[in-house]
Amino acid sequence: MAASVFLTVNGCRHAITAAGNTPLLAILRNDLGLNGPKYGCGLGACGACTVLMDGKAARSCVVSLNAAAKCKNIVTLEGLSPDGSDPVQKAVVAAQAAQCGYCLNGMVMTLRAFLDANPHPDEDELKAALRYNLCRCGTHVEIMRAARIAAG
Numbered sequence: 260m261a262a263s264v265f266l267t268v269n270g271c272r273h274a275i276t277a278a279g280n281t282p283l284l285a286i287l288r289n290d291l292g293l294n295g296p297k298y299g300c301g302l303g304a305c306g307a308c309t310v311l312m313d314g315k316a317a318r319s320c321v322v323s324l325n326a327a328a329k330c331k332n333i334v335t336l337e338g339l340s341p342d343g344s345d346p347v348q349k350a351v352v353a354a355q356a357a358q359c360g361y362c363l364n365g366m367v368m369t370l371r372a373f374l375d376a377n378p379h380p381d382e383d384e385l386k387a388a389l390r391y392n393l394c395r396c397g398t399h400v401e402i403m404r405a406a407r408i409a410a411g
């Protein structure tokens with residue numbers, strides 16, 4: 260049954276009317292027109308849909324609208340830095356990490372959350388941070404290069 264709740268996304272408050280179990284990913288893409296989070300598996304397994312929920316990486320395909328409404332702020336790629344100036348985004352460009360690019364938004368958001376919590380990771384920590392973000396093109400080598408650049 261549809262109900263109205265408020266979501267704060269990229270600093271803007273939105274009234275959303277939908278069933279409480281609607282995936283956050285569907286709300287972001289279909290209701291709010293935010294296409295940064297991508298639909299990959301829909302099962303919480305690939306990471307393409309990753310957003311920040313109160314600063315922590317979350318897979319928006321498996322977060323319900325009701326759960327999202329409890330969050331103070333949700334950040335999508337669009338809200339990370341509208342001009343692409345976030346150091347993680349710049350590192351992805353510098354490393355030419357994209358092949359098809361579909362997974363990269365989720366990689367960027369996952370890495371942003373990780374580096375905010377752990378600004379000076381070692382190689383193993385970087386690998387562990389991204390190990391559950393999947394890239395079907397197999398460009399993990401370039402993505403890891405971007406991660407090293409972003410980590411300084």
Ligand code: FES
Nearest residue numbers: 299300301306320
């Ligand atoms: Fe959400 Fe794959 S689409 S984890």
